[in-house]
Amino acid sequence: MLRESAMGFAADHATSPAVREAMASPLGIDAALWQSVTEQMYWQGILIPENCGGLGLGMVEAMIVFEQLGYRLAPLPLYACAQSTLALRTVADHPQARLLLSTLAEGQVVSLGHTVARPHWGLEGVAVTALRAGQTWRLDGEVRFVPAGHLATSCLVVAQLESGYGLFSLSTEQPGVTVTKSGTLDQTRPMASLALSGVEVSAENCLSENWGGNLERVLDLSRVLVGAEQVGCAQASLDQSVAYVGERIQFGRTIASYQAIKHKAADMMLKVESARSLLCYAACVSDDWLAGNAGACGLAEAAAMLASSAGDAAFFCAGTGIQLHGGVGITEEYDIQLYFKRARALEAYLGRPDEHREFIAGLLLDQGGTHAA
Amino acid sequence: MQLRFTEADEGFRTQVADWLSDNLMGEFSAIRHRGGPGDEHVFVEERKAWEKRLAEGGWTCIGWPEAWGGRSATIEQQVIFNEEYARAGGPGRVGHIGETLTGPTLLAFGSEAQKQRYLPGIRAGTALWCQGYSEPGAGSDLAAVRTRAEFDPGSQQWKITGQKVWTSLAHESDYVFVLARTDAAEKTHKGLGFFLVPMAQPGVTIRPITQLTGTAEFNEVFFDDAVCSADDIVGEPGDGWKVAMGLLGFERGVSTLGQQMLFQTELDEIVRIARENGSGRNPAIRQRIAEAHIGLRTLRYNSLRMLSGGEDGALSREAMIYKLCWSSWHRNLGKLAMDVLGPDAELLQSEPYGLNRLQSLFLFTRADTIYGGTNQIQRNIIAERALGMPREPRGQV
Numbered sequence: 001m002l003r004e005s006a007m008g009f010a011a012d013h014a015t016s017p018a019v020r021e022a023m024a025s026p027l028g029i030d031a032a033l034w035q036s037v038t039e040q041m042y043w044q045g046i047l048i049p050e051n052c053g054g055l056g057l058g059m060v061e062a063m064i065v066f067e068q069l070g071y072r073l074a075p076l077p078l079y080a081c082a083q084s085t086l087a088l089r090t091v092a093d094h095p096q097a098r099l100l101l102s103t104l105a106e107g108q109v110v111s112l113g114h115t116v117a118r119p120h121w122g123l124e125g126v127a128v129t130a131l132r133a134g135q136t137w138r139l140d141g142e143v144r145f146v147p148a149g150h151l152a153t154s155c156l157v158v159a160q161l162e163s164g165y166g167l168f169s170l171s172t173e174q175p176g177v178t179v180t181k182s183g184t185l186d187q188t189r190p191m192a193s194l195a196l197s198g199v200e201v202s203a204e205n206c207l208s209e210n211w212g213g214n215l216e217r218v219l220d221l222s223r224v225l226v227g228a229e230q231v232g233c234a235q236a237s238l239d240q241s242v243a244y245v246g247e248r249i250q251f252g253r254t255i256a257s258y259q260a261i262k263h264k265a266a267d268m269m270l271k272v273e274s275a276r277s278l279l280c281y282a283a284c285v286s287d288d289w290l291a292g293n294a295g296a297c298g299l300a301e302a303a304a305m306l307a308s309s310a311g312d313a314a315f316f317c318a319g320t321g322i323q324l325h326g327g328v329g330i331t332e333e334y335d336i337q338l339y340f341k342r343a344r345a346l347e348a349y350l351g352r353p354d355e356h357r358e359f360i361a362g363l364l365l366d367q368g369g370t371h372a373a
Numbered sequence: 374m375q376l377r378f379t380e381a382d383e384g385f386r387t388q389v390a391d392w393l394s395d396n397l398m399g400e401f402s403a404i405r406h407r408g409g410p411g412d413e414h415v416f417v418e419e420r421k422a423w424e425k426r427l428a429e430g431g432w433t434c435i436g437w438p439e440a441w442g443g444r445s446a447t448i449e450q451q452v453i454f455n456e457e458y459a460r461a462g463g464p465g466r467v468g469h470i471g472e473t474l475t476g477p478t479l480l481a482f483g484s485e486a487q488k489q490r491y492l493p494g495i496r497a498g499t500a501l502w503c504q505g506y507s508e509p510g511a512g513s514d515l516a517a518v519r520t521r522a523e524f525d526p527g528s529q530q531w532k533i534t535g536q537k538v539w540t541s542l543a544h545e546s547d548y549v550f551v552l553a554r555t556d557a558a559e560k561t562h563k564g565l566g567f568f569l570v571p572m573a574q575p576g577v578t579i580r581p582i583t584q585l586t587g588t589a590e591f592n593e594v595f596f597d598d599a600v601c602s603a604d605d606i607v608g609e610p611g612d613g614w615k616v617a618m619g620l621l622g623f624e625r626g627v628s629t630l631g632q633q634m635l636f637q638t639e640l641d642e643i644v645r646i647a648r649e650n651g652s653g654r655n656p657a658i659r660q661r662i663a664e665a666h667i668g669l670r671t672l673r674y675n676s677l678r679m680l681s682g683g684e685d686g687a688l689s690r691e692a693m694i695y696k697l698c699w700s701s702w703h704r705n706l707g708k709l710a711m712d713v714l715g716p717d718a719e720l721l722q723s724e725p726y727g728l729n730r731l732q733s734l735f736l737f738t739r740a741d742t743i744y745g746g747t748n749q750i751q752r753n754i755i756a757e758r759a760l761g762m763p764r765e766p767r768g769q770v
Binding site: 257276305 | 374376644647648653654656659660662663664666667670671674675677678690691694697698749751752753755756757759760761762763765
């Protein structure tokens with residue numbers, strides 16, 4: 001039922017003209033659509049616990065919605081909100097975290113900023129430091145690739161402490177905080193950078209002084225949401241290509257009737273369905289992990305397998321989709337190029353497929369083995 | 374998608390595992406892990422005896438209705454049986470054609486008399502079957518079969534003449550089911566019949582086909598006025614295609630998880646060698662080993678999706694990609710095995726042509742992407758049935 005309603009809503013509202021209009025707008029999202037999502041569909045509440053005003057659902061439900069968002073390239077800040085929700089759930093006992101979760105449930109945008117992604121997306125990329133100054137903390141540094149950061153009223157920021165890593169919340173209006181929307185190759189999924197210069201935050205805005213171990217788990221859950229978008233993106237590339245080759249006539253027949261075209265389409269479907277099988281698995285493991293029924297290693301393995309498979313699937317399908325569209329595939333007019341750019345962006349976000357495979361190889365070849373479910 | 378089985382199903386798993394560990398020992402120790410694809414020619418007598426042992430324990434035909442000696446096992450229980458069978462190293466089943474193809478076909482399309490005559494032997498593990506579908510001129514295009522069946526009113530028998538090919542275990546089988554042309558004027562899927570033919574008769578000749586591995590598990594079967602009785606046709610003359618196609622839909626993926634257990638042991642062996650001989654430090658090999666691991670897990674979750682799908686019998690999207698998926702994966706695994714073995718991959722373990730398991734895997738997996746519908750045919754099927762693209766036109770030659 002959620003699938004049908006998400007599919008219908010996205011199809012009706014996240015149309016190609018709406019996506020293109022949002023892309024070209026200063027904020028890069030469809031603000032009116034975001035308002036109806038938060039008021040009518042309540043997708044921002046899926047991962048928020050009920051006692052914070054959310055729906056108290058899980059990653060399987062989130063996966064269903066994110067697949068549709070990816071299918072339509074919906075220009076919404078939902079990913080940013082889901083990711084910060086997952087980060088806040090790791091510190092759910094903190095009063096400030098509960099407050100932020102309630103804010104998220106009301107439809108405010110909160111983003112997680114954790115890295116400059118040099119050289120990697122993990123803790124080694126954290127470029128913000130926090131120094132304790134009496135009852136307050138002083139934050140300095142830079143964060144890049146903050147999802148929808150320029151729309152956020154508050155940001156969660158990971159910062160290096162004298163020892164370990166902390167998680168802080170700050171208002172984007174605060175003195176010393178500069179938010180800049182980043183120009184991106186994929187214009188449908190806007191991001192921002194944060195520059196922090198002598199930002200003072202109170203002790204209650206330090207959500208955790210020992211948060212380093214949580215980052216990879218939050219990123220693993222994020223990879224599952226991204227994987228759902230990638231499956232949607234791959235499926236849309238396939239569907240649009242099949243529709244196009246069914247209409248294009250050359251040599252007196254539709255080009256869909258050529259085996260060279262059919263076999264490419266079949267290969268695309270194989271990639272889509274393979275990634276979808278891993279996505280279903282990874283979403284189930286994510287819910288198990290959130291419920292305390294699965295280990296972190298199993299979650300990391302599932303997320304890495306999905307990121308490798310869905311990253312390749314989306315890029316293969318969008319790239320092959322351009323080829324099947326022929327000349328019009330490289331024009332601005334057709335949407336397949338938008339999927340191609342989205343696929344490229346997502347493939348590299350939070351680690352490339354080859355890096356995820358190297359992680360899996362490490363489990364198999366350098367350690368004791370993997371944790372199958 | 375359910376990642377886990379119910380407690381009752383897990384109880385069933387224990388029952389299966391216990392029985393297998395109690396019985397797959399002593400005289401049957403030697404055949405553990407033997408007789409699978411690529412190895413079907415070995416230990417045939419021992420595997421026939423094992424088939425009877427399975428039958429005595431009530432472990433043949435578990436998916437059949439209880440009325441015919443089965444257990445009316447659910448899909449989940451059948452999956453569990455196959456998983457445990459593979460885990461225990463259960464040998465390749467000489468009875469699997471009868472159990473998984475002939476039996477379900479007769480249950481769906483057979484007459485009461487045919488069921489009475491043939492099902493008990495299959496259930497008891499005493500009557501072995503082989504299949505007579507492909508012909509030299511009818512591979513991917515199965516409907517092009519030319520083997521003829523003519524009814525002789527004098528003897529009240531069908532007389533069958535023609536040639537079948539790729540028939541495994543033909544010389545060990547008691548019966549063959551044959552797709553043959555009942556209407557000589559027709560050339561396509563019309564005018565076919567589905568026949569149940571005894572193998573032990575003068576009109577049937579078997580010739581083994583030696584493969585690239587040096588072994589022979591497939592055969593050619595020649596029919597020269599071979600006979601079967603008037604009531605050994607399933608359905609009516611002209612129904613053959615319908616019966617044959619129904620049969621291809623019976624499997625529904627219950628054996629896929631068992632098959633994957635076997636794949637896992639192969640991958641484990643390759644990983645072990647890569648750790649030992651240092652090839653596991655090569656970044657390119659590491660990528661391929663990770664890909665193989667991810668691919669195998671994909672097959673597993675693909676199967677779990679298939680199994681939790683609808684009961685309407687319509688093939689779901691994940692079922693349509695399954696053959697293409699596993700065959701390509703397995704073929705790539707064969708090549709990975711060679712590359713992990715390195716220079717040693719070239720050396721035989723004995724003359725004249727004694728292959729080790731991985732060499733055999735490498736060579737025989739080239740068949741995986743061909744039999745049961747080539748990868749090219751699978752891609753046509755996916756494009757046409759799942760994606761609704763235009764069907765290939767029939768030629769006139």
